[in-house]
Amino acid sequence: MREAIEKFATDLNPSPAELTKFISKLSYCPVNIDNNADYLNLRKAIQDLEISLNLKNQNVFYLSTPPSLYSPIIKNLNDVGLGGKASSDANIWPKIVVEKPFGRDLQTCKELDNQLHDVFNENQIYRIDHYLGKETVQNIMVLRFANAIFEPLWNYQHINNIQITNAETLGVEGRGVYYEEAGAMRDMVQNHMFQLLGMVAMEAPGSLDSEAIRDEKAKVLKALRPLDLSNLEQCAISGQYGQGYISGKSVVGYREESGVDQNSQTETFVALKLYIDNWRWANVPFYVRSGKRLGKGITEIAIEFNRVPHRIFNDENYFGFNDSNLTANTLVIQIQPDEGISLKLMVKQPGTTTHLKALNMDFKYGQAFGTRTPSAYERLILDCLLGDSTLFSRSDFVNLSWAFLDPVINSWHTNTQKNFPNYDAGSWGPESSNRLLANQGHSWRKL
């Protein structure tokens, strides 16, 4: 832990004395997940800690094992009396944090929920989605609801399309066994991407109350138009990377990664075209894509506004803008790595001729604030300790996301004609993902 803190928490820069004091409070108790006797040892270790730290009943159990192990852990914790409902302070302590994916489909999600509810009260359960802990994600609410200028434009009348991109240059980084079970849909889309969708599309909540916010996000998922399974390639694309180059270095294809089946049908890329059937978003396409081993590591939400209704400038003025997508005002919320917000405007290029140019008005967190940004997990673990669940997923949101995506995952599962691998590492995903937008006269932003 000392090494890890020194390596990864450089911005905190603790003094040697602080670090030693902190480290002295850590202890480790190995547990074989299936062995009930080990949980008795764990209970004893917790009791000893409570005495030495002078604490009583303030446990947080954090499940970040492969999801298939959650069930025996919950059962065994309960069997040795560490469950939530048995606690003397059952309204608040202990707490249990559950890493995503929460289940692997709607049915297993409900089973996990039922099992958790047998042992813990709902307000002791924290379904973690680390995207909600990111500063830039929390700022979406502030941008939308603490500024009056966006709301009048934030609807089908002014917005042409919205693109939510999560692109990673990383591969599966030694997590092949886990990833084979998950795939991009379960690993990223069902949770992180849908949370971003909820934030950008929801109505203004009545207050900052955690239930009010989570109600509004759930309504977004309820209004999603079901995907047309008979015509899936028009609305949902999957891909898997083959060998290629990242930053000039050759990297292996997904099927060559350790822990991965040589004939794996697991997707490492997903692109979706979604519609939210409500008054605000009637017929505005939301394009969502997430993929590993893409050309650049970047996560952003781009809100592309309508073109001007009548062009008074002619083609010569628009010199170089042969693709009309390039001239649309676009508000980009960059989640990472270069956290910030930018607004693309058309301006006149200085000179004696009238040539237009697209320019970005930029706000960068790094430049605007000198202070350190807490990492997503730092914020979420603190909120969990304080009992604030606003930035955690609520059960109905998780259920709704599975209910929406299950049919697509099942359809992909039964269809073995995927021609995987279908994109090179270092590219921008399969060609079919471009067609998804081209059919609508749109194209992915060049990142």
Ligand code: BG6
């Ligand atoms: C995790 C996924 O939840 O999020 C990983 O399991 C992914 O596969 C990671 O790489 C991305 O997180 P971030 O914060 O780097 O965008």
